[in-house]
Amino acid sequence: MNKIITIGRECGSGGRSIAQKLAGALSIPFYDRKLIEMAANETGLSEEFVQQAEEKTGSLLYNLYFSSRNLPLSDQVFIAQSKVIRQLADQGPCVIVGRCSDYVLRGRQDCVHIFIHAPAALREARVIRDYGVIESAAAAFVQKQDRRRAAYYNHFADGRWGDSRNYDLSLNSRLGENAVLRILLGAVKEEVPQ
């Protein structure tokens, strides 16, 4: 297995946990929030700053306020993160979660792009169980997270977040974490014809 694996996921789908276990099973590095820190170091922006930019992507005022350089801060952060993603991919096989990494690495032949989703009821149950979200707030929590991810993706990438055509393989995690892992392990070991 000599591939870069990118994984996008719905909130509460268990995609992050699946990504981590996939990386473990393949003995390759796993990158997630670290990317933000690396990107921040790259641009000289503090981590806090980068997180703020992320949470406010799309806020015109915020972008205007911070657009003392040529581009809005959110774009600067995206560009810096994209650079980091490409550097990580150049270092060899790994699993990268989120950050439009499928889009950033599109066109490279050594990648497999994956999206993990799940029915709303399962996702809500997961955020209640794993993130301590109270039951009455679970539906809104999941929807808000996904709106943010969709907005981020749809702003920077082309194609719509969650559209199967952006990915090589999309999976409903209702199949169960172990089943999803078995399917993914089978899939990433397939050679892609050139």
Place this chain on the structure above:
Amino acid sequence: MNKIITIGRECGSGGRSIAQKLAGALSIPFYDRKLIEMAANETGLSEEFVQQAEEKTGSLLYNLYFSSRNLPLSDQVFIAQSKVIRQLADQGPCVIVGRCSDYVLRGRQDCVHIFIHAPAALREARVIRDYGVIESAAAAFVQKQDRRRAAYYNHFADGRWGDSRNYDLSLNSRLGENAVLRILLGAVKEEVPQ
């Protein structure tokens, strides 16, 4: 394996051929255009009539002209086809291609819903090779077919055609037909937790 498998696919993705081979490998029936004939028998509409309705879904005048019953003809055909799909599913494991079958059978626990797509270049090459479409017309041919499929799906189903969240497993057939078949065979054999 005790499942109903539905397969949606982009034009030229090879999804139909994959569906046929999957049914063969699992020794279960494969249903495609036959559905239209069965639906036509069911409603007493001629096959020609049903095909016309399909090609003209969304044509207001056509629907008004033929809405001598309570519903537009295209809706009558859809309802009849949905009934056939449910009857086929009730008969036992099978592979059903297209006709919004994922949507029609949504909620049944014994189904696996699959979508097959591929990059434009591969799809165009396939329709040139397999359907005898001339090279200069291939892009338009593929786009027109897919617009029709999307319009049909988006009209009758909820969710957007090709959105990963409508399916359990979406696959890019650039992985190659044999690889896709191996992945699907592995996936459909997984037990879905209740």
